[in-house]
Amino acid sequence: MSRRPEPGLLLLRDLRYLHLAATENSPDREMLDQAAQAAQAVPAGRDDGLRALASSRHPQTLRQPRWSNTMIKNLSPQILTAL
Numbered sequence: 001m002s003r004r005p006e007p008g009l010l011l012l013r014d015l016r017y018l019h020l021a022a023t024e025n026s027p028d029r030e031m032l033d034q035a036a037q038a039a040q041a042v043p044a045g046r047d048d049g050l051r052a053l054a055s056s057r058h059p060q061t062l063r064q065p066r067w068s069n070t071m072i073k074n075l076s077p078q079i080l081t082a083l
Helices: 007-041 048-081
Strands: none
Touching: 007 048
C-alpha cells in the first residue's frame, strides 16, 4: 500500500502552482495594457474601458505572486524540516 504525501507537501505543491499561475498573469495584463494604449492612439479606436480595466488589474497582478511567494518562504522551512 502506498503512503499519501504529507499534507504540508501538498500545500507547498498547491502554493507553487498558484504562484506560477499568478506570475503568468503579469505578461497577459501587460499585453492588454499595451493593446489599450495602442487603441487610444487611433482616433476612431479609442477605448477608455479597456485601458481602465488593464490599469485596475495591475495592483492585483503584482500582489498575487508576492503573496504566494511569501507563503512559500514562510511555510517551506517548517514543512520541509519536519519530514
